[in-house]
Amino acid sequence: xxxxxxxxxxxxxxxxxxxxxxxxxxxxxxxxxxxxxxxxxxxxxxxxxxxxxxxxxxxxxxxxxxxxxxxxxxxxxxxxxxxxxxxxxxxxxxxxxxxxxxxxxxxxxxxxxxxxxxxxxxxxxxxxxxxxxxxxxxxxxxxxxxxxxxxxxxxxxxxxxxxxxxxxxxxxxxxxxxxxxxxxxxxxxxxxxxxxxxxxxxxxxxxxxxxxxxxxxxxxxxxxxxxxxxxxxxxxxxxxxxxxxxxxxxxxxxxxxxxxxxxxxxxxxxxx
Numbered sequence: 001x002x003x004x005x006x007x008x009x010x011x012x013x014x015x016x017x018x019x020x021x022x023x024x025x026x027x028x029x030x031x032x033x034x035x036x037x038x039x040x041x042x043x044x045x046x047x048x049x050x051x052x053x054x055x056x057x058x059x060x061x062x063x064x065x066x067x068x069x070x071x072x073x074x075x076x077x078x079x080x081x082x083x084x085x086x087x088x089x090x091x092x093x094x095x096x097x098x099x100x101x102x103x104x105x106x107x108x109x110x111x112x113x114x115x116x117x118x119x120x121x122x123x124x125x126x127x128x129x130x131x132x133x134x135x136x137x138x139x140x141x142x143x144x145x146x147x148x149x150x151x152x153x154x155x156x157x158x159x160x161x162x163x164x165x166x167x168x169x170x171x172x173x174x175x176x177x178x179x180x181x182x183x184x185x186x187x188x189x190x191x192x193x194x195x196x197x198x199x200x201x202x203x204x205x206x207x208x209x210x211x212x213x214x215x216x217x218x219x220x221x222x223x224x225x226x227x228x229x230x231x232x233x234x235x236x237x238x239x240x241x242x243x244x245x246x247x248x249x250x251x252x253x254x255x256x257x258x259x260x261x262x263x264x265x266x267x268x269x270x271x272x
Contacts, residue, residue, distance in 0.1 A: 023080060025049070030060035030096050037135045044142045052149045052161050054109065055081060055089030058138055062096045069095040069102035070267045077104050077265065088163060092141060094134060094272070101125070102269035111165045112152050113145075114266030121268045129272060 025045035026038050033041065045056045057077070064072045073093040081089065088107035095101065103121060105113045113121075124144045128137035151168060153161040 025055075025057050027057070027059045030062045030094065032060045032094060032096075032134050034135075041135075041138055041142065044139070048142065048146055048149070052153060052163055053088065054145075054149055054163060055086040056142065056145055057081065057089065057091040058093075059091060060094040060096065060134075064095045064098055069093060069098055069100040069269055070104065073102045073104040074265045074267070077106070083107070083264065090145070092138070096272070099272045100269060101272060102267060104265040104267055106265050108152070108163050108165060110266035112148050112163075112167075114268060116148070116268075118268040118270060122270050125270075 024042065026033075026041045028038055041058060045058070048054055048056050059073065059076055061072070067075065072095060073091050076093070077089075077091040081091070083106055086106075088109050090103055090105040090109040090113060092103050093101065103113065121141075124140050125137045128134070128140065149163065150161075152166070153163050154168075156162060
């Protein structure tokens with residue numbers, strides 16, 4: 001009995017050691033996300049890795065160490081996720097001190113994402129960046145990556161997936177879903193216009209009271225004699241101007257790291 005207990009304890013210790021040794025997929029050095037958001041993103045990226053063996057990472061920083069966003073993301077990726085151990089993957093970085101973002105891709109990731117072009121990446125992030133909803137942007141980005149990986153993978157007999165360098169043709173369901181996603185705003189706008197038109201049509205058929213511009217019909221002539229008058233303001237408008245923070249010096253960013261990828265990674269990026 002004691003041997004079984006000791007063996008179970010040893011297994012738990014070994015399991016904890018393995019989990020601790022596994023590099024995180026989300027490194028939020030800029031403090032952009034809440035703990036719950038980091039956990040949700042970490043779970044999503046871990047699922048992608050388990051399913052496709054594709055190493056997807058998210059890094060945020062306010063100290064790019066004097067590098068461009070592309071150089072920072074590539075050097076960081078090479079330093080903490082060596083290509084020999086993670087041959088296929090991508091690292092997305094928010095470089096807030098530069099006001100930029102970058103995606104460094106490697107292996108099959110370079111084929112799948114760099115060739116898609118920066119405009120496609122920007123369209124994924126565009127609904128979220130103006131409002132600084134970076135968590136929403138990363139959720140959308142992770143879902144986008146998963147869709148692309150699915151299109152570049154084959155299903156094995158045991159149900160597992162194998163990434164390839166060739167994009168397969170979309171199924172009818174996938175094509176319909178993609179069209180609906182692209183034209184969702186247009187469809188919503190058309191639906192709203194139809195709804196407003198129907199509302200005005202119904203309103204025109206209603207028997208409603210006509211607006212009156214004074215109260216003469218509700219009073220008798222000379223029945224009201226006003227002796228005193230005063231102005232009473234029920235509302236006031238207060239304007240506040242936020243003092244902008246100076247982010248040029250940067251905060252955290254962790255230890256310095258070097259790389260010199262030498263063009264071993266593909267890149268897509270843009271301005272925040």
